[in-house]
Amino acid sequence: MYKKILLFLIVIILLTGCTEKTEPVNYEDKINDNSVIFYKDSIIIYHNNKFLLYMLKDTAIDINKYSNVINKIDYLLTNKIVSNDIEAVEKYRFDKNIEVNDIEIFIENKIKIVLNGNNICIYDKDISDSGNYSLCDYIYILNNEEEVYIDLNDNMKVLFYNAYSNFSNKFLEHLYTTWIDTYIINKDNLTILELKDDDYIIKEISG
Secondary structure: OHHHHHHHHHHHHHHHHHHOOOOOOOOHHHOOOOEEEEOOOEEEEEEOOEEEEEEOOOOOOOHHHHOOOOOOEEEEEEOOOOOOOOOEEEEEEOOOOEEEOOEEEEEOOOEEEEEOOEEEEEEOOOOOOOOOOOOOOEEEEOOOOOOOOOOOOOOOOEEEEEOOOOOOHHHHHHHHOOOOEEEEEOOOEEEEEEEOOOOEEEEEEEO
16 A cells, blocks of 8 residues: 555656756856857857857857847847847947957957957958967867868967867877867857956856
8 A cells, every 4th residue: 555655656756847847047147257158159258247249150040049148138249240130239240340348359360359358369261261370368260171270389278169170180280289278169058268367267068
């Protein structure tokens, strides 16, 4: 008799657990000031209690995919068009050097973001196949082609690249002889680069 009652209670608990609704997780409270979030072909910068969303690729934008990261976009930056699909306090078309919320962003033969005294550079083959990255503290290789070759040096801190990257043997040999940390970005997760005064922290959160 007791075994039947125990079995009945276990079944009820299992059924209740399966039907329980779960609210979407919001990671906004885990993001600190001066943070750069790599997420789904875009970069989110949190600075001065404001969020800047920079769309690195001008594809169809679904705001719902950012809802578990941030509740509100304060600044939206796109390379070609200013999208009407995303609600933002301010929208910018990034086709020249710009300053937004004390964040400087330059577009020349590379994309360079200056945040809290740090140079974060983005390699994009659609802008240039070459460029001077010697003063970059952090580099993100957006386009991962085998012919990509960037001169690295020991003063650089981290090289970010996507999980599906393929690099030539020449670049890999150069990378292995340079004292620079490397970090693989999984686009299904949030990779957070948190900038400190003289240091940095990298966190990865499941998206």
